[in-house]
Amino acid sequence: MTEVSMTVNGVSVGGSVEGRTLLSSFLREQLGLTGTHVGCDTSQCGACVVHVNGDAVKSCTILAVEANGAEVATIEGQAAEDGTLSVVQQAFQDHHGLQCGFCTPGMVMSTLALLKDNPKPSEAEVRKYLEGNICRCTGYHNIVRAIMAASGQDVAIAAE
Amino acid sequence: MPKDHGIGASPKRREDIRFLTGNGNYTDDMNIAGQAYIHFLRSDVAHGTINGIDTAAAAAMPGVVKIFTSVDFEGVGGVPCGWEITDRQGNAMQEPKHPILAEGKVRYVGEMIAAVIAETADLARDAAEAIDLDITDLPAVVNMRAALVDGSPKVHDDLTSNLCYDWGFVEENRDAVDAAIKGAAHVTTLELVNNRLIANPMEPRVCIGDYDRSSGDSTLFTTSQNPHVVRLLMGAFVLGIPEHKLRVVSPDVGGGFGTKIFHYAEEAFSTFAAKVCNRAVKWTSSRSEAFMSDAHGRDHVTKIELALDGDNNFVAVRTDTHANMGAYLSTFAPAVPTWLHGTLMAGNYKTPLIYVNVKAVFTNTVPVDAYRGAGRPEATFQLERVIDKAAIELGVDPIALRRQNFVTEFPYATPVAVEYDTGDYNATMDKLEQMADFAGFEARRAESEKNGKLRGLGVNTYIEACGIAPSNLVGQLGARAGLYESATVRVNATGGLVVMTGSHSHGQGHETSFPQVIAEMIGIDESMIEIVHGDTAKVPMGMGTYGSRSLAVGGSAMVRATEKIINKAKKIAAHLMEASDADIELKDGTFSVAGTDKSVAWGDVTLAAYVPHNYPLEDIEPGLEETAFYDPANFTYPAGAYACEVEVDKETGQVTIERMMAADDFGNIVNPMIVDGQVHGGLAQGIGQALLEGCIYDDDGQLLSASFMDYAMPRADDLPNFEVDHSCQTPCTHNPLGVKGCGEAGAIGSPPSVVNAVVNALRSGGADVTHVDMPLSPSRVWEAMQS
C-alpha cells in the first residue's frame, strides 16, 4: 500500500492505495466521488474523464499513485457553491444533451477541455474532439448543440 | 407560441440536475456496510464438458469468503423464460434448463461456471484465477443452418435437436400464399442478414444482493428496466421467495435499450449468495464481461419474397427466417422473432396474403433477446429492402410503388393478426418529401460527383406495434405474464402529489414528462408532482419500460388514477360548497360550481381530505390516494417515413451519412424535446447497425468483437445532424392520451433507408447491385462497387 495525497476540486485529500489502484477507483471508492463513471475497461468510452493539472485525462488510464500531488477536478466540482450550474452544465440541460446521464460527467469534463483550447469550435471540430467519448443515448445531436451553445455560438433550442 | 407548461411543453428535465453535477445514484454508486464482492469465473470455451472444478487453492487465498459452483444450487430453479411459442404442429417450443452456474457443461463463451466472494473485488478476481478447471472441449455450433443439419453438435443433449421451434404465421394462409406467389406477375426475392448486435448501454450491469437475517428480507439492487418483473421471476421461479420478503430496486439506470429488461442469472446469484453469506455482495460487470454476458440482439437470416400483380399491387409476402436464440432462452427471446416480428410483416401496406416462417435455433453463443425495436426492425428491414429491390427490377419509382400500396383506411385489419387503429402514411411521406427536397437531389449528386463521390438517396417507411399489451391477447400468444401497467397517485394534505409508477426511467425523462400530464389534468404546476419509480417496496406493481410502452400504458394508468382522484376531490369540493357533484368543475387547480362564483382551491380540498372536519364522511372515506391498473385494448402503431442521403467514396468504399431525415407519427406528443431526443438516439443506433456494428463469432464460438476496440460503436464523428419531424399526428384511438410511443422508431426506421441509399449510390456509379449486407463496411461496399 502506498500513501497518496492530491487536491480534488480544491480540497486536499489522501489515502492509501495499492499500486494497481486506478485513479477512477480511488475517486469512486475511496473518496466517494461517484460522479466519475466507468463504462469500459479498454480506455475507449470517456465516461471517466477528469482533469489532472488542467488536462482532460481518462481516469481509468492512470494510477492513483501517478496522480500523487496533482490538482484533480471532477464533475462534482463544476457547479457553483450555491448549486448554480456552470455554463457547460447549463447548456447540456438547455439543449437536452443528456438522457440516462451516464456518459454526461465525461462529456462535460471533455467539453471544458475542448473549449479551453478552442473557445469557438466548429461543429466538425466538436464531433472530432468527442471521438473519445461514447454516448449510447443521444445520437450526439443535442450534445453537439449544447457545446456550440456553451461556446456562445447560435443554436436553436432543442425542441424547435 | 409553444406551451411552457403541461402537455405539449418542453420544460427542462428535472433529473438533469443530479446527472450534471455527479449526483446520480446508479447501482454501482451504492455500497452497503460490510459488503463483499463477487467475481464470476466465466467459460472461455464455447462448448465443453466440465469434468471438475477444483476450488481448494482459490478458497485458501486471502480475503476469500466463499466460492460457489453449481452444486450449491441444487434445488434452486433455473432462470425462467417468460414466453412460450407453439410451433406449426401445435407443440410447445423446446425449452432447456438455464442454470445459474453451469451444470456439467458450458455452452457459450462467457457462461458462468463459478463465483468467488471476497473482501475486495481485486481479491475475488485474483482467487478466481486460481480455480482449476478441467473442461473437455466439444465441437461448437455457431452457424444457424449448420446447427439444424442432422449430426450437428447439439447445444443441449436432452433436446431432440437445436431447433427451438418452427413457427408458421398465419399457418392457415400458407397454401394461399404459395399459390399467390406461383401465379404472380412478378416476384422479387431477397436474401439478407440482420446483423447481430450488442446493446451496450454505457452503464454496465451491476447487482447488489443484501439479506437481513433478523427479518428474513432479501433485497436486490440491480440495473434493470423492470424491477417488478425481476422480483416476480426470481422470487417465484428461481429462489422461492414470496414478494413480501423480496425487494428489488433499480435506481438510476444508465441506459437499457432492451438488454436490461431480462432477468439475469447474476441477479439470482447475488440475492442467493447474500443470504448464504449473510452479508451484502456486489457485482459490477466490466465492459468485457458485458460483451459476453448481456443478451445480444437481432441475428436473423432471412429470405423474403414479394409478389406483385401486373399493376404493381402487392399480392403476397412470404418469408423464411432463421433466428438465433443463443445457448439458452433469455426472458423474452422466443417472442422477438415471432410475435414482435411476424405481426409486423404487413408494414404500411395492404398486402392481402402473408406467410411468415421462423425457425429459432440454439447455438453456442450468448443468449439473444430484445434490443431496441426487437423484431420490428427485422420485419421493417426485410420488407423495405425487398420493396426497393422490386422497384429496381420493375423500373418504377420506389416512393410511388410504396404509396400505391399504402393502407389508407383505418381501422385496418392486417392478414397477420393485428388491427391498426389510426395512421396516415401519405401524410408522413408528404412531410418527408418536403423535408428532404427530393427535387434538389440530382444537383446534390452532381456536386458529389465533382468530388469523386457517389451520392445515393434511400427512402423507406416503417410501422411498429408498441405499448405492448393487451394481456388477454398476449396470453393467448404465449406470454407468461400480464402486460398492463399500474400507477398510484397519492395526494398529500397540502396539495402536492406523489405518483408511483410501474414504468422505469433509464434515460427517457419520466420524472419530467409524467408530471406534465398530471399537471395538465389538474391545472397545477409540475413542481407539485413527484414521480417515484424503480422500487418494488414503493410501487405496488409494474411491468417496466420497454417496447415504447411507458407513456401509452404507464401514462394511461396514471391518467386513470388521476381521474379517480379528481372524481373524489370533486365530491369533497361539492360538500365544501354545498353543491351537487355534477356541477363541480376543475380548472387551473380550482374547483367551482358551474354558473356561480363559488370556488375552492385544490389545496383546500386536499386539506379537507386529511382534516375531515367538514367532510362527507357518510359517503366517502378521508384521504386522497388512488391506484389504477391500465390494460390497453390494442397495441399502438407509430409509423413514419425516413430518408437518408449518403456519399460513397469511390476509392475506399467509405460511406458518409450526409442527411438523415425522419417524419414520424407518434400520435399526441407530451414533451417534444424528449421525443426529438428519443428519435435521435434511435437513429444513431439504426445507423450504427447499418454502417458500423456487428457482433462476430468465429467458427469455434469465440467472440471476436469483445470490446469497444473491436465492436464499432457510433461516435459523434460518424453521425450527421438529424432532421426530425413529428407534426403528423393521428392520435391513438384507444388510450386516454392518444399517444403511440416514440422510443424505438429511430432504430426501426433508419437501417433500411441507409442501405437503400447506399445501393442507390452504387447503382448510380454503374454497379449491378441490389443489396449489401449490414454493416456496410468500406470493404463490403468497395466489393459491391466492383460488381
Ligand code: FES
Ligand atoms: S472507463 Fe475510462 S475510458 Fe471507459
Ligand code: FES
Ligand atoms: S446520455 Fe446515456 S450514454 Fe450518453
